[in-house]
Amino acid sequence: MIEGSKRRRRPLLLLSLAVMLAGAGCSSGPNESASPNGGATGSAGQPEGQKKAAEKITFWHYLNDRHELLVGMAKDFTGKTGIEVDVQLFGGDGFKQKIIASAQTNSLPDLMTYSGGAGDLAKLIETKSVMELGGKMAETFKKFPESVAKAYAYAEGNPFNVKEYGTYAVPMDTNNMQFMYNKDLFAKAGVAEPPKTWEQLLETVDKLRAAGITPFATGIGSWVIGPMAAPYEFAYIGKEKLLDVKAGKQPLIGSGYENVLKIFEDLYKHKAFADGISTMDLPKAEQMFANGEVAMIFDGSWAIGVLNQMNPSFKNYDAFLPPKPAGAANDVKITGGIGVPLVVSQQTKHADAVLKFVDYLVAKEQQQQYAAKSFNLPANMDAAKSESDMSPALRSFSLGMQHVYDTNGMYPSPNVDTAMQKGVQLIVIGQSTPDKVLKQMDEALQKALKEKK
Structure with missing residues (x-):
């Protein structure tokens, strides 16, 4: 896997902090409570007949160059599902530290792009801060090359001593x-x-x-x-x-x-x-x-x-x-691996909605759009193999993911x-x-x- 300085200068690793968070980044607002299916029911005493508040999830990312693209995709997802997505950008080099600090205070967002390797994520798994996704999204993981799908998978004997075996990140793109x-x-x-x-x-x-x-x-x-x-x-x-x-x-x-x-x-x-x-x-x-x-x-x-x-x-x-x-x-x-992994908070009150949004982001149509507009490789191999708006070089690199060593x-x-x-x-x-x-x-x-x- 190519990380940190070895992924280097892609615009996703540059620029400074752009948005400040006013309170805890995930879950429901102060006047909401969780419904049995993970949705917000609205405040107690809500007038009869008032429209129920839309379910809303929070998504943190560090991709300065892709913020507007992700916001547009989130709006499209809302139009199709009614689920609102609050896309929040935290550019700069402090994103990993922000995630760690938020995990320590149980204030992680529902969904986040992760900045770090399998060893870094293992620390969040140990504190039960992030959700195991392999069991819940087994069909989704079939869309990716095997070497990519298991980049953040932890099995018996793993070098990070993770005991809660499973897969904890979904690839949004690759390299x-x-x-x-x-x-x-x-x-x-x-x-x-x-x-x-x-x-x-x-x-x-x-x-x-x-x-x-x-x-x-x-x-x-x-x-x-x-x-x-x-x-x-x-x-x-x-x-x-x-x-x-x-x-x-x-x-x-x-x-x-x-x-x-x-x-x-x-x-x-x-x-x-x-x-x-x-x-x-x-x-x-x-x-x-x-x-x-x-x-x-x-x-x-x-x-x-x-x-x-x-x-x-x-x-x-x-x-x-x-x-x-x-x-x-x-x-x-x-050499290759996951460029941007998607990780879900264990504390999210909107698990079904979050997983539905993750599935949307890595579906063929969205992956083609993401690749064409961001110059980053789709993780979804159907998107990589299909004729789309990708340049010849981008498509050649995408097909190359089938030859990445684990x-x-x-x-x-x-x-x-x-x-x-x-x-x-x-x-x-x-x-x-x-x-x-x-x-x-x-x-x-x-x-x-x-x-x-």
């Missing part, structure tokens, strides 16, 4: 990382379609260079190395062996990991990289791609919105899955990843080799395993 390419520059170099194998990718790089076009840029100077390497970890090593290698149960040297590092060496030898690649961050690479200075970039689906902001006239591009090398025994898998494991120390990242930064400028970097990674791994004993 993943793939290669993107400029169709005009490909055509100029005589490349008719995106490469399907690693060998074809290298041939494409050669054709681009021959046409005087810089082939590739990405954030090699930042966190992007890990997600770019991940598809080839799966392809060359396989999921089960990879988990064992990272846990120290099988040796790293001899595992095939040198082939993973070799993809960066291949790109260096074929002169794929833009100048300054070893220290380049992703925003710089995105600006180059948006301006037509490079033909390809490795980036996340959120980049579609970023590119639109950088250069609204830049439209003729698409995405493709990391090409599989001929010598790899396994399929490639890509886990690639963790080394016992971040020093192993650091050794890999620093080593790759040297490989891409010809100052190190896969064998040298692999040895450095293994030294860090063995040290960590020794300290762990």
Whole structure:
């Protein structure tokens, strides 16, 4: 899953606090009481014949760039159901803390977008602050890719020690990382379609260079190395062996990991990289791609919105899955997960109404509208597969959710990843080799395993 800084600059992570809450954010108002079916009955002593107050739910979110879209969808939902939705925006970096503080005072809203990973949500589950949704929305969860549906699921033996097993969040959107390419520059170099194998990718790089076009840029100077390497970890090593290698149960040297590092060496030898690649961050690479200075970039689906902001006239591009090398025994898998999870308060007095609204938000029609207007991937796979107003790149990223891995494991120390990242930064400028970097990674791994004993 891509979280926090790794989902990065999408507008949903920016800007400041926009709305202040006057009182408790959820449930009924001071003159309402809960009816047996979760609706508000109105105040005691209500004059006979007076119209019953509409059921009303409160929805908190942090999506600055999508507030008006969500308000419009809420109004449409009210028109169809009679259930009112008070959509409240709390932008900025303090949203997670606001949720935690509200949970501690039993003042969570009926529904919220959650900002945090499975470990963060586990803390709210322990305090019985949020509702288990898997049992109540089993049919809804069938709409999503399996890896996405279980991102916030907790089963026996889960690493967060959650005892109340179940699924506690519904995905409103998703994200993943793939290669993107400029169709005009490909055509100029005589490349008719995106490469399907690693060998074809290298041939494409050669054709681009021959046409005087810089082939590739990405954030090699930042966190992007890990997600770019991940598809080839799966392809060359396989999921089960990879988990064992990272846990120290099988040796790293001899595992095939040198082939993973070799993809960066291949790109260096074929002169794929833009100048300054070893220290380049992703925003710089995105600006180059948006301006037509490079033909390809490795980036996340959120980049579609970023590119639109950088250069609204830049439209003729698409995405493709990391090409599989001929010598790899396994399929490639890509980094991805839930972008925005929806979580329901355990204390809501309007459970049926809230779940009905969640179902509405993730239905095919609304997911298509959400994707087209927000540049974010639909979680609903029927929406992803259908012909709609999504751009070609957005649709390619959406279909890519079927190839997202559920886990690639963790080394016992971040020093192993650091050794890999620093080593790759040297490989891409010809100052190190896969064998040298692999040895450095293994030294860090063995040290960590020794300290762990």
